[in-house]
Structure formats: C-alpha cells, structure tokens
Amino acid sequence: MSVSAEISSLIEPILQRHAWRPDRLVQILREVQEAVDFISDETAAHLAEALKIPYAQVHSTRDFYAFFYRENRGRYRVLFSDNITDRMAGNQALFEHMAKRLKLERGKVSDDGLVSIDYCSCTGMCDQGPAILVNNRAITRMTLRRVDEICDLIRGQVPLDKWPAEFFRVDDNIRRADMLLGTPHEPGKAVRAAIARGRDGMLAEMKLSNLRGRGGAGFTTAVKWEACRNAPATPRYIVCNADEGEPGTFKDRVLLQSYAGRVFEGMVIAAWTVGASHGFLYLRGEYLYLLQPLEAYLAGMRAAGLLGRDIGGVAGFDFDIEIHLGAGAYICGEETALIESLEGKAGRPRVRPPFPVTSGYMGKPTVVNNVETLCKVTEIAINGGAWYEAIGTKQSTGTKILSVAGDCARPGLYEYAFGVRIAQVLEDCGAQEAIAVQVSGASGVCLSEREFGRRIAFEDVPTAGSFMIFGKQRDLFEVARNFAHFFAHESCGFCTPCRVGTVLMKEIMDKIAEGRGTQYEMNELLRLQQVLKPGSHCGLGQTAGNAVADTVQKFRPAYERRLAETDFVPAFDLDAALSRARELAGRDDAAAHLGEEA
Amino acid sequence: MSETSNANSFSIDGQRIPFTPGQTILQAALAAGVYIPHLCHHPDLKPHGSCKLCTVIVNGRNGSACTQMAMPGIEVENNSPTLNDRRRVLLQMLFVEGNHFCPGCEKSGNCQLQALAYDLEMLAPHFRHAYPVRPIDTTHPDVWLDLNRCIMCELCVRASRDIDGKNVFALAGRGVDSHIVVNSPSGRLGDSALSIDDAAVHVCPVGAIMVKRVGYAVPIGERQFDEQPISRQVDYLAARHIPIVPVAATEER
Numbered sequence: 035m036s037v038s039a040e041i042s043s044l045i046e047p048i049l050q051r052h053a054w055r056p057d058r059l060v061q062i063l064r065e066v067q068e069a070v071d072f073i074s075d076e077t078a079a080h081l082a083e084a085l086k087i088p089y090a091q092v093h094s095t096r097d098f099y100a101f102f103y104r105e106n107r108g109r110y111r112v113l114f115s116d117n118i119t120d121r122m123a124g125n126q127a128l129f130e131h132m133a134k135r136l137k138l139e140r141g142k143v144s145d146d147g148l149v150s151i152d153y154c155s156c157t158g159m160c161d162q163g164p165a166i167l168v169n170n171r172a173i174t175r176m177t178l179r180r181v182d183e184i185c186d187l188i189r190g191q192v193p194l195d196k197w198p199a200e201f202f203r204v205d206d207n208i209r210r211a212d213m214l215l216g217t218p219h220e221p222g223k224a225v226r227a228a229i230a231r232g233r234d235g236m237l238a239e240m241k242l243s244n245l246r247g248r249g250g251a252g253f254t255t256a257v258k259w260e261a262c263r264n265a266p267a268t269p270r271y272i273v274c275n276a277d278e279g280e281p282g283t284f285k286d287r288v289l290l291q292s293y294a295g296r297v298f299e300g301m302v303i304a305a306w307t308v309g310a311s312h313g314f315l316y317l318r319g320e321y322l323y324l325l326q327p328l329e330a331y332l333a334g335m336r337a338a339g340l341l342g343r344d345i346g347g348v349a350g351f352d353f354d355i356e357i358h359l360g361a362g363a364y365i366c367g368e369e370t371a372l373i374e375s376l377e378g379k380a381g382r383p384r385v386r387p388p389f390p391v392t393s394g395y396m397g398k399p400t401v402v403n404n405v406e407t408l409c410k411v412t413e414i415a416i417n418g419g420a421w422y423e424a425i426g427t428k429q430s431t432g433t434k435i436l437s438v439a440g441d442c443a444r445p446g447l448y449e450y451a452f453g454v455r456i457a458q459v460l461e462d463c464g465a466q467e468a469i470a471v472q473v474s475g476a477s478g479v480c481l482s483e484r485e486f487g488r489r490i491a492f493e494d495v496p497t498a499g500s501f502m503i504f505g506k507q508r509d510l511f512e513v514a515r516n517f518a519h520f521f522a523h524e525s526c527g528f529c530t531p532c533r534v535g536t537v538l539m540k541e542i543m544d545k546i547a548e549g550r551g552t553q554y555e556m557n558e559l560l561r562l563q564q565v566l567k568p569g570s571h572c573g574l575g576q577t578a579g580n581a582v583a584d585t586v587q588k589f590r591p592a593y594e595r596r597l598a599e600t601d602f603v604p605a606f607d608l609d610a611a612l613s614r615a616r617e618l619a620g621r622d623d624a625a626a627h628l629g630e631e632a
Numbered sequence: 633m634s635e636t637s638n639a640n641s642f643s644i645d646g647q648r649i650p651f652t653p654g655q656t657i658l659q660a661a662l663a664a665g666v667y668i669p670h671l672c673h674h675p676d677l678k679p680h681g682s683c684k685l686c687t688v689i690v691n692g693r694n695g696s697a698c699t700q701m702a703m704p705g706i707e708v709e710n711n712s713p714t715l716n717d718r719r720r721v722l723l724q725m726l727f728v729e730g731n732h733f734c735p736g737c738e739k740s741g742n743c744q745l746q747a748l749a750y751d752l753e754m755l756a757p758h759f760r761h762a763y764p765v766r767p768i769d770t771t772h773p774d775v776w777l778d779l780n781r782c783i784m785c786e787l788c789v790r791a792s793r794d795i796d797g798k799n800v801f802a803l804a805g806r807g808v809d810s811h812i813v814v815n816s817p818s819g820r821l822g823d824s825a826l827s828i829d830d831a832a833v834h835v836c837p838v839g840a841i842m843v844k845r846v847g848y849a850v851p852i853g854e855r856q857f858d859e860q861p862i863s864r865q866v867d868y869l870a871a872r873h874i875p876i877v878p879v880a881a882t883e884e885r
Contacts, residue, residue: 079817090802090815097804097813363806380806385681385699527784527803527810529682534725537808538759565721568694569684605760 044069059378072103098380100362110149113167117156118516125164156281157320160439207446224412228303242419249404250498261391263308265399270310273402279364280475282500285435286405300408305353313355364524369402383572426452430491441505457486475500476517477577480584510589515543521578532575550603642706651702658697662870672785673698727757731780739839741855747862771822782840792832831874
C-alpha cells in the first residue's frame with residue numbers, strides 16, 4: 035500500500051514546510067487535501083510513516099474533522115451552510131436546484147469524480163446568506179441564478195481562482211458602531227501604551243476594567259491573565275480563539291477582516307502582560323479566505339517592529355503569531371478542544387482542571403481569548419481601566435458586538451454598551467414582527483416576545499454575540515429541530531450523554547416533524563435534557579438541549595399541532611424494517627408487506 | 633471513624649470518607665468500600681471521565697467522581713434517586729447505541745455494562761435501538777475485536793498507550809460515528825503489534841475485545857458478577873490490576 039509518485043511529490047513540500055512535525059497534523063492534513071482533494075487510507079499511511087506517528091493517529095484526526103475526506107468528494111466540493119438563517123433564506127431550494135442540475139445526490143460524488151454537494155454547519159455568513167463553501171472558499175448571497183452560474187463553472191472545470199470575484203465578496207455590514215467599530219485604528223498605539231504602563235501596570239488596568247470574555251462564558255480576563263502569568267512554567271502562549279462556530283455569529287469575521295490590527299495588538303499586549311513568547315490565531319476553516327490577508331497583516335506588523343524581536347524597542351520582548359486553521363468542528367471553539375487541535379489532534383475537550391492557564395498548549399501556561407476580547411484589550415491599554423469600567427453595566431463593562439441576522443430589514447453588526455434591551459436592538463435593525471429571538475446561538479437562549487424587555491448583559495441575557503430574529507411567519511419547532519441536528523452533527527463523541535443524547539433528541543424531533551410524535555415524545559425531550567445538561571463533559575452537551583427545552587416551554591403550540599392524537603406511536607416501522615428481507619427474497623408483492631391494520 | 637478529621641476526609645451521602653491527597657473522589661470512595669458506579673475507570677489507568685456513570689453532585693455541582701480530586705470537607709451526593717435515574721438513562725443510551733445481546737455474548741457475567749444494568753435495575757433499553765452496522769475483526773491469531781459491543785470508554789486505547797507502550801488502538805470519528813481504529817497499515821488487528829499478553833487485551837469492560845478459544849470455559853452463573861451484584865464488589869473494583877488474566881485463559885494456553 036503506497037501512494038503514487040505524483041501524490042508523494044505534492045505532499046513532500048507540505049511536510050517539509052511543517053518540518054515533519056506531528057503536532058502540525060491538522061495543518062498538514064488541510065494542505066494535503068487542498069493539494070490532492072482527499073486523504074485516502076494510503077495517503078494517511080504515507081503521512082503516518084513520514085511523520086513517524088501511528089497510522090491510527092492520522093485516522094483519528096482525519097476522521098474527526100468534517101472538512102477532511104477519506105474518500106474522493108470531487109475536485110469541487112460544494113457545501114451549503116445549513117444554519118436556520120440559511121434555511122429561512124431558502125437554501126434548501128437552492129440545494130435541490132444544484133443537485134438537479136448536476137444530477138447529484140447529497141454527499142455523493144458525481145460519476146466523473148468532478149463534484150459533490152452536501153450541507154454543513156453555519157459558515158458565519160448569516161447577514162449575507164444563503165452561503166456556500168466551495169473547497170472551503172466562502173461564497174455569499176446565493177440565488178438560483180448564481181447556482182446556475184456555479185454549475186456552469188464547475189462543468190467547465192474553471193479553476194476556483196478564475197471564478198468571478200463578486201461571488202467571494204464578503205461585506206462587513208456594520209450597522210451600529212460604538213467604541214470598537216467606530217474608532218479609527220492607529221497601528222502600534224495600543225502596544226506602545228501597554229509597554230508604557232509596564233507589565234504590572236497593564237495588568238492593574240485590566241483588573242480595573244473588569245473586562246469579561248466575549249466568547250460567551252464571561253470569565254474575567256484579568257484573572258485568566260494573572261493565573262497564566264503566575265504559572266511557573268515557560269514558554270507561555272497566547273491563543274486567539276477565532277473558531278467562531280456558534281450558529282448565527284459572524285462578528286469575529288468582521289473584526290478579522292477589517293480590524294485585524296486590534297486583534298493582533300491585543301495578543302501582543304496579552305503576551306507583554308503575562309510574559310508569553312508565542313501566539314496562535316486559531317481560525318475556523320470556514321474563514322479560509324481571511325488567511326492570506328491576515329498573513330500579510332502579520333508581515334506588516336513584523337516590519338513595523340510590532341511583532342518579532344524586541345517589540346516596541348523593549349529588549350527581550352519577543353513575541354510572534356502564527357495562524358492555524360480549523361477544519362469544520364464547532365467543538366474546537368471550546369478552549370481545551372481548540373488546544374488539542376492546535377497540537378494536531380482530534381478536538382476532544384480535555385478534563386479540567388488543570389485549566390489552560392497552567393497547562394494548555396503542549397502542557398504549558400496558555401491564555402485563550404476570544405477575538406473581540408482581544409480588541410477590547412487595546413482600548414483598555416490606550417484609555418485605561420477606569421475609563422473602560424464606566425461604560426456598560428457594573429457587572430458587564432464596555433460594549434458588546436451583536437451579530438444580527440434573521441427576520442429584520444438590516445442584518446449585520448450592532449455594537450452597544452452592555453445593558454441594551456432586546457427591544458431596542460429589534461427596533462434598530464428593523465424587526466417589526468419578531469416573535470422570538472435566539473440569543474447566543476444554538477447553545478443560547480430562546481426569548482419570546484414577553485422577554486424583549488430584558489437586557490444584553492452577563493447578569494441578564496449573556497451572549498457570545500449571535501442574535502437571530504424570527505418573525506411571526508416562522509415555526510419555532512423547525513428552529514429547534516435545526517439546532518438539534520446541529521448538535522448531533524457537532525458532538526465530539528467523547529462522553530456518553532452528549533454522544534448518544536444529541537442523536538436521540540434529533541430523532542425525537544424528526545419523529546414529531548413527521549407527525550408521529552405524541553405527548554410521550556414531549557416528555558422524552560425534557561427527560562433527555564435533564565441528563566444532557568448536568569451530565570455532559572463540556573459546554574456543548576450541557577447546552578445542546580437548551581433550544582429544544584426553551585421552545586417546548588415557550589412555543590408549545592408549535593409542537594402540539596404536530597402531535598398525533600394517540601398515546602403513543604412507535605418509532606420503529608416494522609414494514610420498513612422488512613425491506614432488506616424483501617430485497618433478499620426478491621419479493622415485493624402485497625403479502626410481503628405489513629398493512630396499516632397489521 | 634473518630635481518627636478521621638475534617639482535614640483528611642469528606643462525606644459521601646453523609647458517610648465520612650478518609651482520603652490521601654492526590655486521590656480522586658472515586659479512588660477514595662472505593663478504598664473506603666463505598667460504591668460509585670463507573671465504566672471507563674480502571675485503577676491502573678489515568679482518569680478519563682467519558683462514560684459519566686460516576687457523575688456525582690459535589691457541593692451542589694455535578695462532576696465526574698473519577699476525575700475530580702477529593703478535597704477536605706466536600707459533600708458528595710452519590711447514591712440518590714436523581715443520580716441513579718440519570719445513570720439508568722446513560723446505560724440505556726449505551727445499550728441502544730451499540731449492539732448488545734447479552735444472552736449470546738461470551739462476556740455475559742463478566743461484563744461491567746451488564747452488571748451495572750442489573751444493579752441499577754435497568755429493565756429495558758427504553759430508547760429506539762440504533763442497530764449500527766459495525767465491523768468484527770478476527771484477523772489476529774489470539775484476539776478478536778467485536779465493535780458491536782464497544783462503548784467508547786477508551787480503556788484499550790489508554791492501556792495500549794500507557795501500559796503496553798504500543799498505541800494499538802485509537803478513537804476515531806466524531807459524535808455518534810466515533811469508533812475504535814486499529815493501528816496497522818491495513819487497519820486490521822492481525823497486522824498490528826497487539827499480543828495476547830498486552831494489558832489492552834484484558835482491560836475491556838464489555839465484550840468488544842475477546843481472547844480466542846476460551847469460550848464458556850467458566851459456565852454462565854459462576855462468573856464475576858453472577859455471584860454478587862457489582863455494587864457489592866467494591867474490593868474487587870478497587871484492587872483489580874491489569875493484566876487481568878481472564879477467568880479461564882490459563883488452562884487454555
């Protein structure tokens with residue numbers, strides 16, 4: 035079993051570039067797939083031998099990530115983003131149209147090995163969907179016409195680089211700018227300010243600011259930094275979590291596209307404060323289009339003395355940043371799963387404690403901060419913690435960027451001081467007839483009209499930024515069902531309750547959707563939630579049932595109108611189960627079927 | 633109990649449990665003769681925390697007893713109706729996720745999954761069976777692998793890596809498609825470095841990794857968990873060591 039000379043020659047420079055380092059396995063697999071379209075068992079074995087690691091380790095990593103393929107999926111691999119906002123914008127009709135035009139079945143490659151189409155989780159383009167990925171390159175604002183054009187380009191085997199640039203346009207859609215989005219960036223100013231404050235001084239300002247993490251959990255950033263700084267081991271690492279996978283959120287995309295200086299300077303300031311020498315930006319695979327501009331930006335910072343050796347002229351302040359890409363795994367937004375992925379492994383969350391601040395990347399002290407959090411750091415460096423603390427609410431200081439999508443006139447980014455009411459956001463974005471808002475994504479909370487007076491803040495409605503609006507024409511059952519499918523697809527499989535529970539929940543939602551659910555299924559959903567929430571290993575499983583539980587409670591009629599009017603309908607379809615036997619027996623006559631009355 | 637001070641003890645369901653620093657809640661409990669249900673834990677291997685059977689409530693917060701450190705004065709809820717209800721659901725999940733047919737399984741009576749199900753009075757699998765299609769690998773001369781019964785506890789993965797130093801097994805895939813893969817160019821057990829003396833062969837809590845040619849050497853009814861419920865075999869659970877020579881393997885070889 036070996037790979038062809040051609041494949042070997044394509045793989046060699048990739049391995050060389052990564053110095054045959056096994057901890058680069060995720061990056062190597064990504065580049066290998068880009069070069070040879072898929073990672074066959076032969077290719078995997080070749081990589082294992084070249085990297086001197088077990089074959090099973092390559093399989094384990096390859097098979098974990100949704101964007102790595104073991105079998106040929108074609109030279110053009112089209113994925114339709116399947117967030118609920120894409121659904122609402124009609125992605126299913128577009129998918130069917132493309133499937134028909136290219137004569138394809140979902141997940142199957144065309145006979146000539148040219149193309150395949152499938153669905154994928156939210157790609158972070160909810161403000162300009164429906165969106166697709168072609169070989170991980172994002173295409174926005176899909177229409178039937180654009181589907182036709184893409185079919186022609188694929189059939190004509192036009193290289194992706196030659197496709198119209200307009201397809202790949204990603205707009206920022208900044209609708210409401212406040213202190214972050216509305217302040218011009220002066221390169222180096224924040225880093226110089228932090229250096230002037232000194233390491234202790236900067237930490238003191240961070241404490242004063244009471245800045246809390248923008249990834250959703252709201253952990254106090256200064257506490258994290260201080261714990262890392264006090265951890266005796268070196269080197270220390272700064273990781274920027276740009277694995278923005280929560281359905282409905284896209285703020286980090288905009289920050290990385292148009293505010294990258296702040297993100298990277300935030301990392302430099304973190305490095306200055308905790309004494310770190312190396313940084314990673316973990317960029318979700320869906321944002322591949324940002325890789326080159328971000329690399330260019332880093333090069334510019336190095337040239338300007340803001341990265342590399344003796345940063346800001348301070349002897350011994352050495353720090354640099356490298357970019358790692360994800361490959362289609364929502365779980366890698368969990369910080370320990372992200373670190374596993376950085377180390378080249380499948381992204382399964384670690385047991386905590388120890389926490390990354392003492393034992394993170396390669397077992398060394400590591401700070402993992404969200405993209406937006408790091409941007410806020412630059413504001414604190416420049417203006418001081420006391421100034422920052424005065425904005426927002428007491429427990430939630432500063433501003434928060436919301437990614438607004440769904441049923442509204444003006445989807446996009448809205449930056450508010452913490453404490454803004456849901457109703458205010460709805461008014462500003464032109465959502466007149468909202469019946470529900472899903473705040474903080476699939477793992478967040480579903481608010482009904484009665485709750486629109488509540489505030490965005492850690493002490494009331496906390497959020498990682500996703501804000502999906504549902505108008506009166508929407509069916510909240512279908513929203514929850516979409517999320518149930520999402521979690522079943524994204525569960526890492528490590529712990530029992532999440533691995534099995536998310537699938538059971540999805541199946542029950544499907545059974546209700548088919549009109550075969552009863553009150554029994556409603557109870558089952560809540561019963562599963564009572565096992566998932568307290569019993570799962572990480573936040574994914576703990577929150578996976580939230581949307582279902584919320585909608586069962588707040589939008590019960592959406593469920594009840596689907597219920598069958600009996601006590602119980604079995605999920606098991608006996609007649610369907612006999613299809614294999616009929617096939618083997620070569621029979622399909624009436625006597626080989628079980629009738630309804632049977 | 634009087635020599636146990638608060639500084640080196642904690643409580644489980646009101647009972648005082650002494651511990652030595654560095655012990656997990658589960659280790660301390662088993663050492664004290666207190667049973668906490670578990671599947672993915674083994675005394676010879678590092679804590680893992682994936683099966684979640686041992687989830688307890690520590691000072692009001694849920695946590696895995698196998699990974700959480702014992703601390704002075706903590707109050708642990710363990711043997712309560714709420715927690716045992718949840719555990720029963722987890723067992724049902726494991727039963728429907730794989731293909732577990734106890735009456736036809738050689739492991740019956742020695743199987744921890746089955747023993748736990750009996751002990752927690754899991755009367756039926758409750759959920760819809762997934763009936764997954766999973767492979768059986770019989771290519772190894774001494775050992776066979778039946779993934780139908782695998783519960784993803786990774787005990788074999790850890791034993792092979794941490795005790796045998798071989799890395800024969802790994803968990804691959806994601807979510808419900810998670811599965812054990814074998815480290816060999818062909819992916820087959822027969823082409824791997826596995827040997828019958830490996831700890832990995834003898835650590836499987838269910839019937840996924842079985843030694844060949846020893847079928848039914850000990851009659852069903854006289855096996856480890858046939859004699860007494862697993863919850864009454866705390867000393868066995870606390871003190872077992874790998875390689876556990878399977879009950880009848882000695883006479884065969």
